[in-house]
Amino acid sequence: MSAVDVLVADDELGMRETLIDILEGSGYVVTEAADGDAALDAIRRGHYGVVVMDIRMPGRDGVTVLREVGAPPPPVILMTAYANQAQIREAHRANAFAVLSKPFPVPQLLGLVASATGAAA
């Protein structure tokens, strides 16, 4: 199985680092972005099997990035610390693959990433 590229976009360093460690530990190739604009750039330039992105970030937020990426976007798993119903609905409408409310169990994330890459393949 060839390594799948995963983009992790989160402005929180701790979250970004732990996610990278977890995903790399599971055999994924991980690229990181520290804000929305960088994430949008990276998605446009690279070919990611899945994107794990925080909703609230400096610059463009996760939902905006998802909307501006253009078709066909990679599966995007959005994360939020706000669990705001309106925000979650908006994320689903922007065709997010899944929305995770922080903190979430790590196996749940890994499962979603796996199914997203499977779906993309």
Next chain:
Amino acid sequence: MADDRAEGRGASRRDGASRWLPAAVLGVLVVVAFGVFLTVRRAVDDQNGRILRERTGEIGLLLKSAVGEIPATMSALGVASRLGAAPDQAFLHEARQQTAIARTESIALVRRSGSRLTVAAVAGLPTIAPGDVLTGARAAAVQRALTSGQVVSTRVLGSGQTRVIGFALGPPATAPGTAIYLQSPIDPAAAAQGQVAQQRPFDELSVALYATPRADPSQLVLATAKTTPLHGQVARQEIAVGGRKWLLAAGARQPLVGTFANDVPWVILAVGLVIALVSSGVMVVFQRRRDYALALVDVRTAELERSMSDLSETQARLVFQERLAAIGQVAAAVGHELRNPLGVLTNTLYLIRSGLADDEQARLGRHLDRADREIGVAVVIVESLLEFARARDPLDEPVDVADLVEESLSVAPPPDGVDVVQIGLDGIEPIHADHQQLRQVLLNLLTNSYQAMSGEGVVTIQAKRRASALELRVSDTGTGMDEDTANHVFDAFFTRKAKGIGLGLAVTKRIVEAHGGTIAAESTLGVGTTFVISIPLERVAVEVRS
């Protein structure tokens, strides 16, 4: 509207004493008026009586002098009867002169022979004839005259139109054994036309003269009044006439003090009564106005107090809402900000656990488990903070209470040693409410009950359908609460537990109230606590505090 209320309250405000005051004043003033009236009238009567007595005295003097002419006339006749060789002729001569003036009189010369009194000669009206023998009252009067030497009068004799009075005079004015007898008809009305009765005091008085000391109608000699005996205030005086006592009675024709002076008491009485009525009336009017004003003050004060309390209530509610909103904002911010580090911690624990060798896993695993559990507790706290901060309008969906309870018990199963008893849940019609929010309510109450019982006891969930609401009672057999705790149990951030931040019951209350319902805690220390929730069957519009 305000006037009606004022009337009603005025009556209740009035005390007994002031209510009777006008009547008391009226009574006192009437009594005073009557007192003054009586006093003045007595003074006027006294004055009238005094003047009447004076006038009567004057009349008495006039009458005395008039009656005094009789002895003088008779003495002259007596002198004539003793004159010369033919005393009878001299007597007749003199007597005829007298009867020429007093045409109604009869004058006789009477001689005593033995015990008989025989008329010797007569002048004037022939009511007596020479040779007549006097009998009865006439004889008695003549006999007395013969011995006394004084003028003696009879009482009034006869009756009706033929009443007469006689006067007799004996020696020494006459010759021994002879007496003069003068008889005059009595006509009281005619006497009133006489010269004496035309003089001044008579015109002011009604006068009656009796030939006895009593007011005997048969002895009436003179009367200027239309009717006798006299009525009203009457002065009486005795007059000695011919050895007898006559009665003079006199009453005033008009008030002797003057008509106005006589009316003064009545004027005083009338004015007094008017003053009494007017002053008590004025008092009543002022009292009514005062009562009305006081009642109005009451009404206005009550209104003011009500608006003040409304205002302070509103203010308190605003302050409370503001504070709650501020708490909500803080809670939301803290909750959200904690989620990231908690997420990082979760991830980190996962990394540590996956990096451990098997032997290390056995050694450190329980510490990692504890860290996981504490993160879970932190997440629950964050959830309750966010739940508290989130004020969502309840949805309007059919909620089956039995399902709701079952679902809540599956999410929060009773710990070992705790039994759950359900009463009256089956067959209750679905109510219109927010399923998820009501589940939150039940979860909070169940969790609360479990924690109150420290491991052992019974939780009773009882549902009762009321007229327009569903009543849910969640009781535990736990430690119960003291009054102070029960009073604050729904306050945000109030807790007596070692764990928890005191938002569960605050959120519960807010949800219930957002449904238009009520929640109350009934607790007895050492016995247990019952939470009573009442949710309207139909949703009602509720202003949600945000």
